[in-house]
Amino acid sequence: GGISCLAVQGGLLASSLSSIPNSNKLRGTLVFVIAKIISYTTLGVLLGFFGNRLSISTQVQGWLQVAAGIYMLVTAANLLEIHPLFRYFVIQPPKWAYKLLKRESSREVTGPAVLGALTVLVPCGITQGMMIMAISSGNPISGGLILLAFTLGTSPLFFLLGITATQFMKRRAFLFISTALLIFIG
Numbered sequence: 001g002g003i004s005c006l007a008v009q010g011g012l013l014a015s016s017l018s019s020i021p022n023s024n025k026l027r028g029t030l031v032f033v034i035a036k037i038i039s040y041t042t043l044g045v046l047l048g049f050f051g052n053r054l055s056i057s058t059q060v061q062g063w064l065q066v067a068a069g070i071y072m073l074v075t076a077a078n079l080l081e082i083h084p085l086f087r088y089f090v091i092q093p094p095k096w097a098y099k100l101l102k103r104e105s106s107r108e109v110t111g112p113a114v115l116g117a118l119t120v121l122v123p124c125g126i127t128q129g130m131m132i133m134a135i136s137s138g139n140p141i142s143g144g145l146i147l148l149a150f151t152l153g154t155s156p157l158f159f160l161l162g163i164t165a166t167q168f169m170k171r172r173a174f175l176f177i178s179t180a181l182l183i184f185i186g
Helices: 002-018 022-053 058-079 084-089 095-104 110-121 125-137 140-162 165-170 172-185
Strands: none
Touching (some): 002 110, 002 125, 002 140, 022 110, 022 125, 022 140, 058 125, 125 140
């Protein structure tokens, strides 16, 4: 999941690090990753609480997983720019988030924290599957733990590649590898 998430959310990481001096990129990456873990865990708790209020049958859970798989394939088609139609199905942050991103991206500490927290507004396809699992758990603690475990699992990739994210995002091969993995998992 980390590679496909880095393909979708890596731009936020790269922009949060672009204005930071090289000596502080490690700290900026750490702040970004911690903010991402906190925001996703909080989202998992909320989704679990919401799922507790719903009674989701196993059949509905199955259909939600199928929908998440289809969404992953559509996201892959959008990343590969197969057709402009696919960009309409990709979740985009609201306009207020873009303004906040632009304002905060130049700040050395708060920039990475805000951008890391706002990654919940740009979920990758695999993350959406985890969100469905969090809702399906019907338990705020389980929902939080599901998304905590997922973001902890993707964090080493974000952390290790955070310093070189800008170079990776520029490479077309990275896009194809992450898209292939997204198609396979979808």
